[in-house]
Structures are given as C-alpha cells and as structure tokens.
Amino acid sequence: MTLSLKKEKSAELTYLSGFGNHHHSEALPGALPVGQNSPQKAPYDLYAEQLNGSSFLAARHENLRSWLYRIKPSVVHGKYEPYSLDNFLSRPFDKSNLSPEQLRWDPLPETNETLTFLEGIVTVAGNGSDSSVRGSAIHLYSFSRAMGNQYFTNSDGELLIVPQAGDLHIKSEFGSLVLGPWEIAVIPRGIKFAIDPINNKSGDITRGYILENYGPPLKLPHLGPIGSNGLANPRDFLAPSAAFTDEEGHFELITKFEGKFFKSALKHNPCDVVAWHGNYYPYKYDTRYFCVINSVSFDHPDPSIFTVLTSPSELPGVSNIDFVIFPPRWLVAENSFRPPYYHRNLMSEYMGLIAGVYDAKQGGKGGFVPGGGSLHNCMIAHGPDGDTFEKASETNLTPVKLENTLAFMFESSLVYVPTKAALDAAFVQGNYQNCWANLKSRFKK
Ligand SMILES: [Fe+2]
Structure with missing residues (x-):
C-alpha cells in the first residue's frame, strides 16, 4: 500500500504530530500567553483553565495536563439532571450469567431508528470495580445522526475508538479530528466532544468498536530489545489544532459519572477553546503506519x-x-x-x-x-x-x-x-x- 507522508486527512484540518508531546496551538495569533508576561489577564481576555489527566503528584514523565484558553470556563453550565442511555452500560458488571464459554458475535444489526453516536452505543462486556482505577468496558456503536448541539464528557475513563465502517468527525474542545476505518482515536477522560457521521447517505453504515479504559491512560509499550524504532512510532500520532466556535444558544452537555448519565444545559458552544498547550489531548493514529515486527x-x-x-x-x-x-x-x-x-x-x-x-x-x-x-x-x-x-x-x-x-x-x-x-x-x-x-x-x- 502506498501511503502519503502528508498527515492531513482533510484540507481544512491540520494536526500536531507526536505521541505525548507537549503541544501548543492557537487559533488566533497571540492567544497563547508566553511565559508570565501578562499574568493578570490572558490574551483576548480569555479564561485560563487547566485540565489534569493525572494526579498532581504523578512523576514528571507521567504527569498529564493541558492549559486551555477559552471564551467561558467549563464551570458555566446548568444544573445536572439525570439522563439515560439504556444500552451504554458501566461497571460493576453483573456476573450472574457469567460462564467460561467462548463467545462470538455477528456485527451489530442495523436499526431503523436514526440514532446519534451516544444513542447508538451498545455495551458488550466489561470488568473492573467502582473502587479502583482498573478495568475496562467494550462497546459497539452504530449510528446515522449528528449530535447537533449535544456534547459528551466521560469522568469514568478514556475512550479508544476503532471505526469499522464510515468516517467520523470528532469535534472536541481541543479541535477536530477526522477518523476513518484503519485509524483509531483516543479521547481522554474529561474532554468534551461530539461525534458526527461524515457524508452519511441513506444506506451508509457508520459503526465500530469502543474500549472504555477505566485504568491508567493508554501509552506506547516499551520496546525492549527491539530498540528505538518499530511498532507504533510516536511521530505518527496526531493531535488536533486549536479551533473554536464563538456561539451562544441552547447546548446540552451529557456527563458520564460513576456509570450514570447526567445532562446540563449550556448557553454557549463548549468548543470555545481559542488556544491550548500541554500533553493531555485527543489523538489519532493510522494503523497503516504500524511497523510490524x-x-x-x-x-x-x-x-x-x-x-x-x-x-x-x-x-x-x-x-x-x-x-x-x-x-x-x-x-x-x-x-x-x-x-x-x-x-x-x-x-x-x-x-x-x-x-x-x-x-x-x-x-x-x-x-x-x-x-x-x-x-x-x-x-x-x-x-x-x-x-x-x-x-x-x-x-x-x-x-x-x-x-x-x-x-x-x-x-x-x-x-x-x-x-x-x-x-x-x-x-x-x-x-x-x-x-x-x-x-x-x-x-x-
Ligand atoms: Fe488468543
């Protein structure tokens, strides 16, 4: 297979390259503060907000955090109210029907309903307990409708998305990713995002797999005697460039928290981050760049x-x-x-x-x-x-x-x-x- 070295999936998007790198990106010139030269006000009078994906005391090489410079801080939202997504399940998983039997499934059947990404998630299996940062859940998705003004954030784990059919537009606080089959994406815990189908014509299938990781964040494996090259190389992992929408209106944020879902109203588009820097962000990887050993x-x-x-x-x-x-x-x-x-x-x-x-x-x-x-x-x-x-x-x-x-x-x-x-x-x-x-x-x- 011939692969272009050009990393952009679409002309409109540019990506930042490297696994775990401390990236910095601004959608407006000068939106990122330089040093502490303007400590009282961030450029463009943006709000500064830190998102920590590790405990504060994590060792430096495992410490994950990003600074976001946004139009409104995340704390501006309506009251949390219960919300339900019947097939999107969470730990603890009911072991009453567990047996050692080997299992195999056909693909998730298509439905006549026009579902959004969240509505189209069906949980297949899972493990782990509420009391530990350990375990994972396996979900399938199949959907055809855009999420509109709805966004999602997950306190319970990061999501590894593995498309099987159909392209996805992942809109996140950090910017956009376009994702298709043979690629994967990881959306870390706590990041706000929405996923829409791309070019979805009647009859198109948009489906795939999700691993919800309750445990420590996914990282590249050690290579041991393989050395410094091979398997998934860091340079092939791509993060979004900053992009923002300055929009007021009726928006809804769905939060998954300890296995339960909540909705809260927003009066602004949550993808309002004008600039960001750090090493905690969504990323994608094209498996066709995997160096097989x-x-x-x-x-x-x-x-x-x-x-x-x-x-x-x-x-x-x-x-x-x-x-x-x-x-x-x-x-x-x-x-x-x-x-x-x-x-x-x-x-x-x-x-x-x-x-x-x-x-x-x-x-x-x-x-x-x-x-x-x-x-x-x-x-x-x-x-x-x-x-x-x-x-x-x-x-x-x-x-x-x-x-x-x-x-x-x-x-x-x-x-x-x-x-x-x-x-x-x-x-x-x-x-x-x-x-x-x-x-x-x-x-x-
Ligand atoms: Fe096996």
Missing part, C-alpha cells in the same frame, strides 16, 4: 509483538489493557505452523475485525466477519478453526503476504463479563464451538 526464521511470537498501546496495572508486566492489531504483513517463518497457535492464557481477549479475513478463522464461512467480535476469557482454550488447521498444516511454506486484513484485540488481565444484552442478542452465534468440532485426532503411533 515478526519472526524471520521459525516459530510464532506472542501477540504482544503487535501491541499498539497499553494501559499498565499496579503489577509490573501485567497490563490493565493491551490494544493489539493484526495488520497486513509478510509471513515468512519456516518449519512453523503459521496461524496463531492453540492456547490458553491469563489475559482475557476480545477480538474484532475491521476488514478482510483473520488468518486463524478462515473456515466456518461467515463465522468471523468485519464488524463481528469474539471473546475468549482467562485460561479458556481457543485457536484456529478446523478448516484453517487442515489447510495451514499442509500448505507450502513459501513467503505469503496477508493483505487487506486488519483484526485487533482488546486484551485485559481481568475477566470480561458479557452483558445480558450481548448474551441474549440476536447477533450472538449459538454455534461458535462448532468451528473446532472437526478437529480430529491426527495422532500416529
């Missing part, structure tokens, strides 16, 4: 070799969440069974498919399709289906390129508890285990 001799590395982002836990080496992708790549290993091996492991794995065919699930016609998902929880056996094993164990091991395919995993050290809605859904596959039923004994004495 893999075996060039024999055997099969663990899926951790494909980690894009990780959220650590309090235990060294045990992630709260790993976000892992399986992108297009050459398979060249010799004397090796090339699709992923059969395994049972500590981490619980939710897998989704953005495009193409996943190399371990080629059989079973239509079993694991783009937009679908599977769940293999802690120590529960899984691996290639019977048809794939038959084919892969007989094939000629010449170099093969996997093209036009992108699968991913949300991998957690906590067990994912499926929601009742996901277990009872019409799109859950009741016959998933059948894909392994034809694995006969091949033992020869």
Whole structure:
C-alpha cells in the first residue's frame, strides 16, 4: 500500500504530530500567553483553565495536563439532571450469567431508528470495580445522526475508538479530528466532544468498536530489545489544532459519572477553546503506519509483538489493557505452523475485525466477519478453526503476504463479563464451538 507522508486527512484540518508531546496551538495569533508576561489577564481576555489527566503528584514523565484558553470556563453550565442511555452500560458488571464459554458475535444489526453516536452505543462486556482505577468496558456503536448541539464528557475513563465502517468527525474542545476505518482515536477522560457521521447517505453504515479504559491512560509499550524504532512510532500520532466556535444558544452537555448519565444545559458552544498547550489531548493514529515486527526464521511470537498501546496495572508486566492489531504483513517463518497457535492464557481477549479475513478463522464461512467480535476469557482454550488447521498444516511454506486484513484485540488481565444484552442478542452465534468440532485426532503411533 502506498501511503502519503502528508498527515492531513482533510484540507481544512491540520494536526500536531507526536505521541505525548507537549503541544501548543492557537487559533488566533497571540492567544497563547508566553511565559508570565501578562499574568493578570490572558490574551483576548480569555479564561485560563487547566485540565489534569493525572494526579498532581504523578512523576514528571507521567504527569498529564493541558492549559486551555477559552471564551467561558467549563464551570458555566446548568444544573445536572439525570439522563439515560439504556444500552451504554458501566461497571460493576453483573456476573450472574457469567460462564467460561467462548463467545462470538455477528456485527451489530442495523436499526431503523436514526440514532446519534451516544444513542447508538451498545455495551458488550466489561470488568473492573467502582473502587479502583482498573478495568475496562467494550462497546459497539452504530449510528446515522449528528449530535447537533449535544456534547459528551466521560469522568469514568478514556475512550479508544476503532471505526469499522464510515468516517467520523470528532469535534472536541481541543479541535477536530477526522477518523476513518484503519485509524483509531483516543479521547481522554474529561474532554468534551461530539461525534458526527461524515457524508452519511441513506444506506451508509457508520459503526465500530469502543474500549472504555477505566485504568491508567493508554501509552506506547516499551520496546525492549527491539530498540528505538518499530511498532507504533510516536511521530505518527496526531493531535488536533486549536479551533473554536464563538456561539451562544441552547447546548446540552451529557456527563458520564460513576456509570450514570447526567445532562446540563449550556448557553454557549463548549468548543470555545481559542488556544491550548500541554500533553493531555485527543489523538489519532493510522494503523497503516504500524511497523510490524515478526519472526524471520521459525516459530510464532506472542501477540504482544503487535501491541499498539497499553494501559499498565499496579503489577509490573501485567497490563490493565493491551490494544493489539493484526495488520497486513509478510509471513515468512519456516518449519512453523503459521496461524496463531492453540492456547490458553491469563489475559482475557476480545477480538474484532475491521476488514478482510483473520488468518486463524478462515473456515466456518461467515463465522468471523468485519464488524463481528469474539471473546475468549482467562485460561479458556481457543485457536484456529478446523478448516484453517487442515489447510495451514499442509500448505507450502513459501513467503505469503496477508493483505487487506486488519483484526485487533482488546486484551485485559481481568475477566470480561458479557452483558445480558450481548448474551441474549440476536447477533450472538449459538454455534461458535462448532468451528473446532472437526478437529480430529491426527495422532500416529
Ligand atoms: Fe488468543
């Protein structure tokens, strides 16, 4: 695939490049104060507001904060009133129907209702407890309507958005991001934003996956002996440039707080930040820039070799969440069974498919399709289906390129508890285990 080095997705947007960089951006010249030369009033008589994404005492290299220079401070809003989003669920997750069974789902069916991004979110599974900064939830989204004057902010966690079909316009306090399939975006905790579909014609599908991370913010994994380059490189992460709307009217802010939703009225557009600087902001990444590292001799590395982002836990080496992708790549290993091996492991794995065919699930016609998902929880056996094993164990091991395919995993050290809605859904596959039923004994004495 030929990729343009030009980072702008659209002519109207410019992005700031680099993961975790301390960016600075102003939509009007001179809107960012320089030093403390004008301590009493910010330029343009803007309000200064700090947004902290880490505790104040976090080590310097983990301290996350941005300064926003805005037309009105965030504290100007109406009273919080209860609001409901019936399918957007949160911790604690009800374990009464939990079983170790492997699960797989077809894509979220389209609905005749015209839903907004928030209304179109359906929670599939989650873990963690209210008492700790730990765990995550997995949601699907499918929607067709813009959010209008409604904006959203989440106190409970950051959102990793993985589009599968349709482009998105993410309007945030920090500026805009345009996002499409094969890209991902992260919206940190507490940032105000709205998501609208782009060029949504009748019949278009806008859908994808969301990981809501309750734990420490996602960051790039350490590379160890890989060295200073490879996997997701910092320069390919893009943040929005400052952009503001100076508009009064009727606006609504939906706040997710401890799993409950609240609405509050605003008399101004909350995307009123004229300038900002700091290292806490929304960002996006194009997975087509991922530098794949893999075996060039024999055997099969663990899926951790494909980690894009990780959220650590309090235990060294045990992630709260790993976000892992399986992108297009050459398979060249010799004397090796090339699709992923059969395994049972500590981490619980939710897998989704953005495009193409996943190399371990080629059989079973239509079993694991783009937009679908599977769940293999802690120590529960899984691996290639019977048809794939038959084919892969007989094939000629010449170099093969996997093209036009992108699968991913949300991998957690906590067990994912499926929601009742996901277990009872019409799109859950009741016959998933059948894909392994034809694995006969091949033992020869
Ligand atoms: Fe696995």
